[in-house]
Amino acid sequence: xxxxxxxxxxxxxxxxxxxxxxxxxxxxxxxxxxxxxxxxxxxxxxxxxxxxxxxxxxxxxxxxxxxxxxxxxxxxxxxxxxxxxxxxxxxxxxxxxxxxxxxxxxxxxxxxxxxxxxxxxxxxxxxxxxxxxxxxxxxxxxxxxxxxxxxxxxxxxxxxxxxxxxxxxxxxxxxxxxxxxxxxxxxxxxxxxxxxxxxxxxxxxxxxxxxxxxxxxxxxxxxxxxxxxxxxxxxxxxxxxxxxxxxxxxxxxxxxxxxxxxxxxxxxxxxxxxxxxxxxxxxxxxxxxxxxxxxxxxxxxxxxxxxxxxxxxxxxxxxxxxxxxxxxxxxxxxxxxxxxxxxxxxxxxxxxxxxxxxxxxxxxxxxxxxxxxxxxxxxxxxxxxxxxxxxxxxxxxxxxxxxxxxxxxxxxxxxxxxxxxxxxxxxxxxxxxxxxxxxxxxxxxxxxxxxxxxxxxxxxxxxxxxxxxxxxxxxxxxxxxxxxxxxxxxx
Ligand SMILES: *Cc1c(COP(=O)(O)O)cnc(C)c1O
Numbered sequence: 065x066x067x068x069x070x071x072x073x074x075x076x077x078x079x080x081x082x083x084x085x086x087x088x089x090x091x092x093x094x095x096x097x098x099x100x101x102x103x104x105x106x107x108x109x110x111x112x113x114x115x116x117x118x119x120x121x122x123x124x125x126x127x128x129x130x131x132x133x134x135x136x137x138x139x140x141x142x143x144x145x146x147x148x149x150x151x152x153x154x155x156x157x158x159x160x161x162x163x164x165x166x167x168x169x170x171x172x173x174x175x176x177x178x179x180x181x182x183x184x185x186x187x188x189x190x191x192x193x194x195x196x197x198x199x200x201x202x203x204x205x206x207x208x209x210x211x212x213x214x215x216x217x218x219x220x221x222x223x224x225x226x227x228x229x230x231x232x233x234x235x236x237x238x239x240x241x242x243x244x245x246x247x248x249x250x251x252x253x254x255x256x257x258x259x260x261x262x263x264x265x266x267x268x269x270x271x272x273x274x275x276x277x278x279x280x281x282x283x284x285x286x287x288x289x290x291x292x293x294x295x296x297x298x299x300x301x302x303x304x305x306x307x308x309x310x311x312x313x314x315x316x317x318x319x320x321x322x323x324x325x326x327x328x329x330x331x332x333x334x335x336x337x338x339x340x341x342x343x344x345x346x347x348x349x350x351x352x353x354x355x356x357x358x359x360x361x362x363x364x365x366x367x368x369x370x371x372x373x374x375x376x377x378x379x380x381x382x383x384x385x386x387x388x389x390x391x392x393x394x395x396x397x398x399x400x401x402x403x404x405x406x407x408x409x410x411x412x413x414x415x416x417x418x419x420x421x422x423x424x425x426x427x428x429x430x431x432x433x434x435x436x437x438x439x440x441x442x443x444x445x446x447x448x449x450x451x452x453x454x455x456x457x458x459x460x461x462x463x464x465x466x467x468x469x470x471x472x473x474x475x476x477x478x479x480x481x482x483x484x485x486x487x488x489x490x491x492x493x494x495x496x497x498x499x500x501x502x503x504x505x506x507x508x509x510x511x512x513x514x515x516x517x518x519x520x521x522x523x524x525x526x527x528x529x530x531x532x533x534x535x536x537x538x539x540x541x542x543x544x545x546x547x548x549x550x551x552x553x554x555x
Contacts, residue, residue, distance in 0.1 A: 076536055077133050080120045090124040137536070139480045141348070145502055145510050149452045149483040149495025150243065150291060152321050152343035153350075159413050160346060160406040169405050174397040178382055185381035188398065189374050191408045192358075195339060198411075198419070199317070200330025201360035205369045206404055207395040211318050214338025214357025215249035215285070217370065220391045221336055221361060222283050222312050223253055224368040228389065229310070233282035236314075239268055240489050241290035243316055255282060262489065266292040266445035270301045277305055283312035283335070289319045291487035292445050293430065293452035293497075303333025312336065317360075320344045321499065322427060322451035325420025329360075336361045345407035356403040370394045425500035426451045429507060433496055436511045440518035444490050451499070457492035460518065463525040467492045470517050472539065473531035477513035 104112045122130075139146070146153035164170065172184045192204040208214040219236070226232045236250035239260045247257045260276055263269040268286065284306055289295045296302065303313045315329050315337035321344045323329070329337050341356040342349035349355055361369065371390040372383035398404075414422060427450050434443065434453040441455035457467040471481035471494075483495035498507055520528050532538060 077130065077137075080122060080127070080130050081118060083122050083126055083130065084118075084120040086121055088121040088123055088126075090122065090127055141501070144479060145498065145506050146480045147482045147496045147498055147510060148480065149293075149454065149497040150318070150486065151349075151483065152318070152340070152451075152497060152499055153501075154321070154343075154346050154499040155501040156346045156348045156406070157410065157413065160409045163409040164402050164405045170402070172401070174401075179380070182380050184398070184401065185374055187405055187408055188401075189376075189381060191404050191411070192374070194408065194411050195358055195360060198320075198324055198328070199337060199339070199360045200328030201334070201337065202330075202363045203366040203369060204358050204360045205373070206356065206358045207370045207393070207399045208338065208357040208359060209395050209400050210353065210355040211316075211338055211340040211343075211357040212245045212249065213394060214340075214359045215245055215314075215316065216252060217357075217359045217391070217394050218314050218336045218338055218361075219249050219253040219255070219285070220394075221359070221365050221368045222314060223255075224389065224391050225312065225365055226282055228368075233311070234280045235278075236282055237273070237276055237284040239284075239286060239290065241266055241292055241294075241487060242285060242287045243291055243318065244486075244488075246285040246287065246316055250285060260284075262290075265447040266290065266294045266489070267447065268296050268298055268302055270298045270305060273302055274305050277309045277311060279309060281306070281309065281311045283314055285314045285316060287316040287319060288329070289322045289450045289452075291495075292447070292454050292490070293319075293322075293449040293495075294445060294447045295322070295450055299334075300332045307333070312365075318343055319451065322423065324423045325416065326423055330362065334362075336365055341403050341407040346410045347403045347406045354400040354403055356400045356407065358399075422500040423451075426498070429498040429500065429502055430496070432504075433498060433507060433511060437514055440515050441494065452495060452497035454487065454490050455494040455496070456490050457494060460521045460528075461492060463521050465521045465525050465528045467494050469528050469531065470494065470514070470521075473517045473520070473528045474513060475532040476534045477516070479510055479513060 141153050141155055168183055169187070172181065188206055192206060195204045196202065205217065208217045223232050234256055235258050236255040237258050237260050238246050238250065239262055241262050250257050258276060260268065260272060284302065286296060286299070288299055306313055312335040313333055315334040317329065317337040318340045320339055324344060336359065338357045338359045341347055341358065347356065367387070367389040368391055370393055371387040372385045373387060375382050375384040411419065430449055430451050430453050434449055437455065442458045444456050445454065457465065457470065460466070460470060467484050471484045474481050485493055486495055487493060517528060530539070
């Protein structure tokens with residue numbers, strides 16, 4: 065068991081600015097053998113900065129060592145388990161990278177003429193088709209650059225559809241087990257959000273829903289499986305209730321890692337949904353992207369999809385801009401093309417059975433973790449869980465240890481923390497999603513660490529409350545860091 069260990073001071077990397085000394089350079093240039101040009105005259109004075117205040121002056125080896133050392137402080141899926149619930153941090157098979165780096169794909173230019181872009185178009189058309197088959201939907205746009213932008217696109221489609229019927233309607237219903245981006249999206253499109261309380265199983269209650277659905281309701285946004293990792297058992301019934309009043313069903317498909325190859329949203333009443341290629345289909349993510357959030361729709365929403373659309377013609381694939389009902393572009397060019405290539409490589413390398421097996425393994429892994437941790441951590445919703453599992457810290461809270469403390473202590477054991485305090489309907493949540501990436505040996509290490517922390521909480525809660533002890537920086541003041549961030553280095 066790891067006890068309090070203080071990091072060696074030499075492991076604390078100073079800022080590059082702190083290494084700076086005047087006149088040091090990382091390069092040597094030969095003497096100029098052409099006439100000297102005044103940069104301000106050549107570029108325009110407003111484009112030339114006289115001096116960059118405090119710009120670090122360092123040697124090449126100092127720059128290289130600085131960034132190389134920092135890179136070794138990073139935690140990555142290539143180093144170990146990344147159990148962040150909701151994020152689907154799966155391993156990115158290297159074949160994806162190989163394919164995305166093929167010259168013809170990596171160097172394709174978005175302004176290349178359509179006749180010279182046939183290969184790239186084919187990749188996109190093929191991916192659209194694969195995603196239609198996986199989701200059971202009729203058409204797919206690959207433009208949105210993230211899940212949240214897919215949501216925005218989807219709700220704009222919903223709105224355009226209702227407007228075409230003569231009334232955009234006023235409200236979107238959102239269960240309390242939804243992802244936080246869902247209400248944010250509905251509000252951005254100008255809809256009022258009505259919260260729908262889950263029942264004691266953490267699921268949608270058709271009776272509660274039936275009371276909420278009126279002619280004012282444009283639709284529901286439902287995350288399925290929801291953020292508790294629970295499949296909405298009454299989703300087909302819910303869709304019937306909405307459709308009976310002319311409302312639509314939006315499914316947040318960021319959790320498709322629990323469904324691919326097993327169930328298709330198009331078969332249980334969903335009208336429009338998004339996928340996160342950077343989750344389910346393995347493109348690496350974190351640090352802000354790039355991502356991709358394709359939107360899949362049923363036939364009745366297809367006319368509204370963002371323009372342009374790929375269209376097969378006698379001369380090959382072409383971009384079709386002639387789409388009078390389209391909501392317009394949501395992203396420049398073709399979306400994040402490199403992500404699309406990786407997703408298609410992942411899908412083709414797995415094949416249908418492989419994708420299904422990945423789903424089954426992801427669900428098995430989450431349930432194995434549930435079984436092993438249930439004796440030590442409280443499980444507020446005991447409905448069968450799918451690809452992730454959500455515990456609460458209520459047992460540990462009795463000893464003054466909260467989910468954030470357990471997460472920090474997990475760092476001492478060499479793991480990236482799980483998702484802390486989310487979803488909000490579980491107080492003090494510990495949300496764990498192992499994905500199919502992990503084998504039993506890795507999962508056992510993670511589970512053993514969490515069990516060990518539960519035992520520490522009983523015997524020596526202070527060691528947990530003051531964690532982490534093995535990192536370069538121990539506990540930081542998160543509130544001040546968020547409220548008064550210092551983003552500028554001052555000499
Ligand atoms: C990750 C996630 C999103 C948002 O996706 P981004 O690509 O991060 O914008 C939305 N809903 C759910 C359920 C998610 O897990």
